Amino acid sequence: MHRICKAAIAALWFMLLTLPVLGIKLNTVTNTVVWRFDRILALGAGIFVLAVIWDWCFSRKAAGQPLVHLPQGFSLAGLLEAFRNSAGLRWGGIALLAVVLVGMPLVGSFYQTNIMISALLYVMLALGLNIVVGLAGQLVLGYVAFYAIGAYTYGLLNQFFGLGFWACLPIGGFLTVLFGLGLGFPVLRLRGDYLAIVTLGFGEIVRLTLQNWSSVTGGPRGVSDIPRPGFFGMQMDIAASTTYIYYLVLAAVIITIVVISRLKNSRVGLALQALREDEIACEAMGVDITRVKLSAFALGSCWAGFAGVIFAAKTTYINPSSFTFMESAMILSMVVLGGMGSIAGVVIAALILILAPEYLRAFSDYRMLLFGAIMVIMMLFRPQGLISGERRRYRISALHGNEGDRS
Amino acid sequence: MNAPVLEVTDLSQDFGGLRALNELSLTVGTAEIVALIGPNGAGKTTFFNCVTGIYTPTEGKMYLHDAAGEKHLLNGRKPHLITAMGMARTFQNIRLFSEMTVLENVMIGRHCRTKAGIMGAIARDGRTRREEQDTIDRSYALLELVKLQEFWNETAHNLPYGAQRRLEIARAMATEPRMLLLDEPAAGMNPQETNELKELVCSIRDKQGLSILLIEHDMGMVMSLSDRIYVMEYGSCIATGTPAEIRTNPRVIKAYLGESDA
Numbered sequence: 001m002h003r004i005c006k007a008a009i010a011a012l013w014f015m016l017l018t019l020p021v022l023g024i025k026l027n028t029v030t031n032t033v034v035w036r037f038d039r040i041l042a043l044g045a046g047i048f049v050l051a052v053i054w055d056w057c058f059s060r061k062a063a064g065q066p067l068v069h070l071p072q073g074f075s076l077a078g079l080l081e082a083f084r085n086s087a088g089l090r091w092g093g094i095a096l097l098a099v100v101l102v103g104m105p106l107v108g109s110f111y112q113t114n115i116m117i118s119a120l121l122y123v124m125l126a127l128g129l130n131i132v133v134g135l136a137g138q139l140v141l142g143y144v145a146f147y148a149i150g151a152y153t154y155g156l157l158n159q160f161f162g163l164g165f166w167a168c169l170p171i172g173g174f175l176t177v178l179f180g181l182g183l184g185f186p187v188l189r190l191r192g193d194y195l196a197i198v199t200l201g202f203g204e205i206v207r208l209t210l211q212n213w214s215s216v217t218g219g220p221r222g223v224s225d226i227p228r229p230g231f232f233g234m235q236m237d238i239a240a241s242t243t244y245i246y247y248l249v250l251a252a253v254i255i256t257i258v259v260i261s262r263l264k265n266s267r268v269g270l271a272l273q274a275l276r277e278d279e280i281a282c283e284a285m286g287v288d289i290t291r292v293k294l295s296a297f298a299l300g301s302c303w304a305g306f307a308g309v310i311f312a313a314k315t316t317y318i319n320p321s322s323f324t325f326m327e328s329a330m331i332l333s334m335v336v337l338g339g340m341g342s343i344a345g346v347v348i349a350a351l352i353l354i355l356a357p358e359y360l361r362a363f364s365d366y367r368m369l370l371f372g373a374i375m376v377i378m379m380l381f382r383p384q385g386l387i388s389g390e391r392r393r394y395r396i397s398a399l400h401g402n403e404g405d406r407s
Numbered sequence: 408m409n410a411p412v413l414e415v416t417d418l419s420q421d422f423g424g425l426r427a428l429n430e431l432s433l434t435v436g437t438a439e440i441v442a443l444i445g446p447n448g449a450g451k452t453t454f455f456n457c458v459t460g461i462y463t464p465t466e467g468k469m470y471l472h473d474a475a476g477e478k479h480l481l482n483g484r485k486p487h488l489i490t491a492m493g494m495a496r497t498f499q500n501i502r503l504f505s506e507m508t509v510l511e512n513v514m515i516g517r518h519c520r521t522k523a524g525i526m527g528a529i530a531r532d533g534r535t536r537r538e539e540q541d542t543i544d545r546s547y548a549l550l551e552l553v554k555l556q557e558f559w560n561e562t563a564h565n566l567p568y569g570a571q572r573r574l575e576i577a578r579a580m581a582t583e584p585r586m587l588l589l590d591e592p593a594a595g596m597n598p599q600e601t602n603e604l605k606e607l608v609c610s611i612r613d614k615q616g617l618s619i620l621l622i623e624h625d626m627g628m629v630m631s632l633s634d635r636i637y638v639m640e641y642g643s644c645i646a647t648g649t650p651a652e653i654r655t656n657p658r659v660i661k662a663y664l665g666e667s668d669a
Contacts, residue, residue, distance in 0.1 A: 259529050266528030267521055267539065270507075274515045277504035284459055284498075286490035286519025286582050295525060391560070394510055396547045397540065 007051035015044040061381060080344060080387065101250055105243040113246050117314055119354040120249040121307050126334035126350040127256050128303030134341035135264060136296035137276025139196040142203020143331055146176045146301040148210060148323035150308020155223035155318050165229035169309050176305025177298045184297035188290055203328055211320040222319025229313050245314050252310065256303055261343050265392050272296055337378060339385025348386055409437045411472055412586050412618040418467035420453055427453045429642040438616045442629045445639035446662065451622045452499055455588050459496050460486040471586065491519045495584035497575040499591045505564035509555060509574055512563050513546035516581025549577040553607060569600040586618045593625045601625060605632055
């Protein structure tokens, strides 16, 4: 009953607020005011229903119950756990995934392959940012700058020196690491909000430089006619070359996942996580935080560099408007939505956030609205992200014996 | 007192106009348990922060002796280097890596005694894997020492309070220190836990020959555990001696209880 009352009040309040905008129309032909009460009532009814659902959701949350009753013992983390426990399930899953991913460009259309390429590029970006934000806890808002540096490295080196894709890929990675370290040094002492503001500024500086340094970067016109990657000198048409890039990105993503998961579970990865938890304790336990922070920046930024080079090769045309703050925010949302530090979660979130808007083009007018709503609901009801609390397995000799010791 | 491990002379620390430490001198010998007591705000934790490199003292010298008896100046060194030289500490307001597991917390302590870098982590060669397994096993052994082995895969913040304090000790021990600084280890513990803690501290000293400097308000523990006691008030050392001497020292009684004939 209380819930109905609250919802009714919310609906009334909304009707009142929107009355001037939605309810009154001026007919300029006859110079009369038209009252459109039907619209207001429809809106009120809609708000009423939404408010009841909203309130119900919160009461469930307050009672500590899940919003949706999943079948007994079912959860994303549980599913992952099952995958880790059963070798058959794991290899079956991987094989299925491999078939789908490898077969995608053969079955899917040119358009779908293209979408998939950009989704996979974002997976790479999100995984890179995940090192800095998710593992090391350094809030970086200008991450897209590294992506831009990678892309422009290829674009400009090709334009001025005629360097090819394969030469630029390592150079792009190396340059972004340098920029990452360059950004890392001055911000060593900063944390939290201050770090966020400085890195936001860094992102804007890079974008504005690209936009205004016309003699080198081409300014807002950007760099065009960037060659697609070659395959032992073979000439390919657009479709074949897109398929080729697709496999290239797929390989790059797999390498990224392998490398980052190994890093995450290593001595360095542990130090990164300790840095996120408590800087002072970290120092007192003998961790050189300067070094660890700089490694975090270097390790995080290099993936954006690689992704940038591939992006330039894929689109053959780059300009500064591809590297706005919106992109940084998007990549950050992938990390947050996926669950800080979780590799599987971030991959899933990146795929959802890129693919969903593409396949929701039918509702193109509402897709950003939907996107925003999903983010708000997610943060209210599952702030820890899709997957959280993944735990590494340790084998303790004293408990599990020495058998199967691979060392 | 046998060969000194920690030697501090005339240490002063100013915060603006406030003198938090005033010409404090202190020595801790090998395998000695020394307590630092005094009313709240006397500067005990400030002293810990100076010695571990978190603060840079205004004046005075601090030395740590290595196993060969050589003196190393601590002034101006970064905290992680001081830890690598053999100084480890716990914190008054527990500072565990709370989202990480109990075992991982201890493993971080091994950081300065291991070498694997980024390349090793990516390649996972034999040496890196052996080092990692060694870190895991040694960390587990330390958890056995503080009797937390059954919780090894628990998230640190889920541990009860007393267990968290013991975990901090295990984490500090993982750095292979010569000198262990304990900042109010018994705070918030019940009498039984305090007794277990006393046994733990004694066994660390007896079995591993560590020197221990202890800040503590639980007088029972201080008196029964320590070889010598330093008493601080307003940043200065007002008395030093064995527990029996301190118990009867009029200045100490005055500092703790106020004037008797007011």
